[in-house]
Structure formats: structure tokens, C-alpha cells
Amino acid sequence: xxxxxxEFVDAHxxxxxxxxxxxYGWLTDKPFVGHPSGDYxxxxxxxxxxxxxxxxxxxxxxxxxxxxxxxxxxxxxxxxEWLQKVADEHGMPNGIIARVDLAADNxxxxxxxxxxxxxxxxxxxxxxxxxxxxxxxxFRRGFNELQKRDLIYDMDAGWPQMGKAFxxxxxxxxxxxxxxxxxxxxxxxxxxxxxxxKGIQHLAKAPNVACKLSGLAMVDHEWTVETIRPWxxxxxxxxxxxxxxxxxxxxxxxxFSDYPTVVNAYREIVAGYSADEQRQLFRTTAEGWxxx
Numbered sequence: 001x002x003x004x005x006x007e008f009v010d011a012h013x014x015x016x017x018x019x020x021x022x023x024y025g026w027l028t029d030k031p032f033v034g035h036p037s038g039d040y041x042x043x044x045x046x047x048x049x050x051x052x053x054x055x056x057x058x059x060x061x062x063x064x065x066x067x068x069x070x071x072x073x074x075x076x077x078x079x080x081e082w083l084q085k086v087a088d089e090h091g092m093p094n095g096i097i098a099r100v101d102l103a104a105d106n107x108x109x110x111x112x113x114x115x116x117x118x119x120x121x122x123x124x125x126x127x128x129x130x131x132x133x134x135x136x137x138x139f140r141r142g143f144n145e146l147q148k149r150d151l152i153y154d155m156d157a158g159w160p161q162m163g164k165a166f167x168x169x170x171x172x173x174x175x176x177x178x179x180x181x182x183x184x185x186x187x188x189x190x191x192x193x194x195x196x197x198k199g200i201q202h203l204a205k206a207p208n209v210a211c212k213l214s215g216l217a218m219v220d221h222e223w224t225v226e227t228i229r230p231w232x233x234x235x236x237x238x239x240x241x242x243x244x245x246x247x248x249x250x251x252x253x254x255x256f257s258d259y260p261t262v263v264n265a266y267r268e269i270v271a272g273y274s275a276d277e278q279r280q281l282f283r284t285t286a287e288g289w290x291x292x
Contacts, residue, residue: 004275005060006059006060006267006282007060007062007282007283008056008059008060008061008062008246008263008282008283009061009062009063009064009065009094009245009282009283009286009287009292010052010056010061010063010064010065010246010247010248010250011064011065011212011214011245011246011247011286011290012065012067012180012181012212012214012215012247012248012249013052013064013065013066013067013093013247013248013249013250013251014047014066014067014069014249014250014251014252015047015048015049015052015066015069015083015086015093016046016047016069016070017046017048017082018045018046019046020082021078022070022073022078022079022082023070023071023072023073023074024069024070024071024072024073025071025072026069026071026072027043027044028044029072031044036186036218036219037218037221037252037253037255038221038255040252040255042255043251043252043254043255047250047251048086049086049087049090049092049093050090051251052064052092052250052251053090053092055250055254055258055259055260056259058259058260059259059260059263059264062283063092063094063095063283063286063287063292064092064093064094064095065093065094065095065096065097065121065247065286065290065292066083066093066095066096066097067097067124067154067180068097068098068099068124068126070099071126073099076098076099076100076110076114077098077110077113077114079098079099080096080098080114080117080120081117083096083117083119084096084117084118084119084120087119093119094119094290094292095119095121095290095291095292096117096119096120096121097121097122097123097124097152097154098114098120098122098123098124099123099124099125099126100114100123100125100142101125101142102123102125102139102141102142102143102145102146103133103136103138103139103141103142104138104142107141107142107145108142108145111123111145111146111149111151112149115149115151119292121151121152121290121291121292122146122151122152122153122154122176123146123151123152123153123154124153124154124155124156124180125156126156132161134157134161134164134165134167134168135164135167135168140168140171143168143172143175144172146175147172147174147175150174150176151176152176152177152178152289152290153175153176153177153178154178154180155177155178155179155180155209156180156181156184157179157180157183157184158183158184158185158186158196158199159183159185159195159196159198159199159200160199162183162199162200162202162203163199163202165177165179165203165209166202166203166205166206166209169203169206169208169209170206172208173208174208175208176208176210176289177206177208177209177210178209178210178211178212178289178290179203179209179210179211179212180212180214180215181212181214181215181216181218181249182200182211182212182213182214182215182216182231182232182235183196183199183200183203183211183235184215185216185219185231186219187219188219188220188227193230193231196231196234197234200234200235200238200239201234201238203238204238204239204243209239209243210239210243210244210245210285210289211235211238211239211243211244211245212244212245212246212247213232213235213236213244213245213246213247213266213281214246214247214248214249214253215247215249215252215253216228216231216232216253217249217253217255217256217257217262218249218252218253221255221256222256223256223257225265225268225269228265228269229269232266232269232270233269236270236273236281241273241277241278241280241281241285242280242285243285243289244280244281244285245280245281245282245285245286245289246263246266246281246282246286247286248262248263266281266282267282
């Protein structure tokens, strides 16, 4: 890269303490059937920030962004409260993305409850089956509350939803949207890739949308540098380094690799970019968009 030391900001990871009393239904009940990672029973145990810091140390992990994972928890502020305590003690996570139902009548008050915690940055509404609610009036009322508070929307959307995602970004131009997992490509066929690429290129026309390069192992369990390269290159070409950031999706993607191998694969893929562009991809884009 350059002679300066490599520094990594992980823009997408998860933590959980199954003894905390917070409900993680997908980890404490039977495994979620149909999860893209397949059998994830190996991670149905505590994964703490000290585990993340230990695994990230070989690639100089300096900051991180936690994405909500307390599936089944009625009061999701409990997860944010716990994460803030973890951050205050250990220095990470530096950004917290929480779960809030923006279509609910109490969306505004729930956002304000989360805002009590210094590292809270925004919201994700997880959907494995597609974001059919992006044009729903109730969701958009809640999304407007998010925009009014200058909070981030971490978007879980595949290429079939890219049109609605673009319309949302266009209709709320002061909002900040970060697309997760390269648009969550669920297949590895040429026809699927071509449709996915069109969707990415369309969404990238919205200047208030950035893209996380992460999560590719969830479908490509035997991934290599060359199998993930095309997906990453398309995203960077469409959004540019100033709107792309790397994340690990740890510990889920740890089912298929180790932490340094993932980060070093990313480094190999973008080795041809300038030192400043690499710095953006691995650190400063995430710092800027997540304000950490």
C-alpha cells in the first residue's frame, strides 16, 4: 500500500453475550432454517469484543461498526445500551446500528431512546426475503424521522429492490443510506451477476448511498480471491472508493475463513488502487459515513 502502517476499520460485524439477558432468538433457539450461511451452529456461543479485537489484531483493526443482531428482543434499546457499555470499556464498537421498526407508530420515540447512547448511528431493518416496504407510507414516515435526526439507514436489499432503494434515496436526499453486503448477491451465475450489476450501477447514481463490501462468504462458502473479486470490483467501479468500505461480517463469515485471510484477500483485490484510494476503502470512507 505505502510505507505507512495498514489500518482497518471493520464496517460490519456482530457481537453477542448470551448471558446478558438480551434475546438472540436465532442463536439461542433452533438455528434459523434457510439462513444464507447454512449451518451456523458453530457460532451459537458468546462472541465478545475481546474476541473481535484478538482476531483483528494481526491486520491492525482500529475501529468498528456493530450491526444489530438481537433478533427476537422486544426492547432493542437493550442491545444498544449493552454495546455502549462495551464500547466505553473496550474502545469498540465505535458505531452502533440498531434495530428499529420504522413503520411502527412509535418509531420517532424509539429513535430518540437509542440516541441517548453516544455511539448510536442509525438503523437496520433486516429482511432476507426482500424490501417490499421501501415504498410503504408508514415506513416512509419513519424514514423521514430518521432523516430529520441525521441518522443512517443500513439497507438490506438485493438487486430486485434496487429500483425502490434508488427511489427512496432520491425522495429523501438529505438521508444517508449504506447498502449492506454488496447488495447481498444470493446466486453465483452469470445471468444473476449481470442483473445484479445493473442494479448496483443504478443505485450508485444516488449520491447519498454508499456500499459495504462484505458478507460475500455467506453464499460462497468456498470462496477464493478470484470468486469474490468481480463483485467487489463492480461495486468500487460504480460507487468509487469514497463511497465503498470493507467489512468482515464477523463472526458469521468466520464460519468459512479466518479474519486476517478475509482482510488480506480484500487487500490483494484492491492492490492496484492508489494509496489514498486504499486508505478510503479500508478506513476513511467508513469513518466519514459512520462518523466515527
